[in-house]
Amino acid sequence: MKGSTTIVRRVVQSLRHAGLVASVLAATAMLCVAQSAPLAAAPVLRVCADPDNLPFSNDKGEGFENKLAVLLAERLGQELEYTWSSEDSGDVSNTVGEGACDLVMGYAQGTGLIEDTNPYYYTSYVLITRADDPDLKDVETLSDPQLRGKRIGLFAQTPPASILAMHGLVSNVKPFEVNPGESSARAAEAVIGEIASGELDAALLWGPIGGYHAVQAKVPLRVVPLVKESAGPNTIYPITMGVRPNEPQWKHQINKLLADSEQEINVILREYNVPVLNQKGERIAAGAALR
Template structure:
């Protein structure tokens, strides 16, 4: 794996909405066909677990490694950090072949077929008898509960529709890493300062997996009103390169089981096309 130090400016993938906001600029200056290139050039954030980091520990790193192997290509990263103006100013001159996590259907760049579907999740302490079995925001037991969430995300609207904003605590990402804000939220949940948290599934699942306090994760798949909490996640590719897009779609289709295994290892809540949870398979004997 090659790390381009001279291009190391970092890039964060916090939610599909954030990705969509600036993903289009990632391909502005790209030239040539990736299909004929011995390198697989991936745009990624150097410090945004569980998605990616410069040590290659995130699930998007593992997926990029798998795709490079299947294509017989060498993997190279362009590290780009999210920030106002940063992507706009620097991405125009940067070439990359893939953005590993991109919200389906934004129309800003070309996207592959979805390689996973996931959802926002409600998380609460496993020993909280008051919330045991809660799996939808319409549950009356959430009334007056202290619920942490990221401001200006779909769950904020969902809480408002269910009359739950009065006791909610919004967390601001601001100039800090989204993972830092998520860790702060989860620390308050573990300590009892919060009764529950709402997080994007990959972040919530990964954070809960690492918690010292047993937590329950309830994927929000039963919501009937408001913005959908479920999203299909694709890989972003440059427009007008149908052969390259087809090649990546072929890798996805032929290796879906391996893709799922990587995601499930990071406790990502995976859904099938009917919105049902995909469980990890036991190793075959």
């Protein structure tokens, strides 16, 4: 377990500002509970979540992952119960006890740290600009020459940051950081605020975070999913739920439930302005199929 914790810490260090960090920390929790009893023996659906990380979750049940957890618990006929752990802790092994978690609601597929369900939505990083900016109104890729000379805000060590560097657009970049005790989602509020005020011309954020905060800005903002990049790291990701390994029946049950609830899930995501995509990177309407 000591070795697994070290690996997770290194992954968190590299992805901290990507908006996916909660998934990695949740993976640590799942590693700690791998030997717990099967769900069938429990009267509740136990979910690991961050208590202050909107739009994903909070301890008031206001996030979209909270709403998804309620939906699943109702359809399973279970009571919903949370184990809270902040994403900025870097190590939840001391706060999550054995058997504390049956599901991690948002988990980036393919890290190999815990078992994945089938993806229940696809999303991407986004480019955010002011809706009234005539220079950037048609920009859809980071290779667009209209971005040259523009002030762009982003978090370091994210895929869009690497793509900007490939196109020689780092000279006017303003990097942002997550302060101690602060979630990456909350830190994004400052980025959105500087676009609204005109201090920044554009920003690159993780889609669920950028979309959620953009609609709450003081001025209209344009949110463009980065789905047309022809070079550099991937900007589109399938999002799954994390489950304990070696429980195939539980995984199959959740996969079926996700498939049966697809329309309801998409509606919830769209309520939070999450850019929901299909596997080709095309934006889909609420209730439409991912495939």
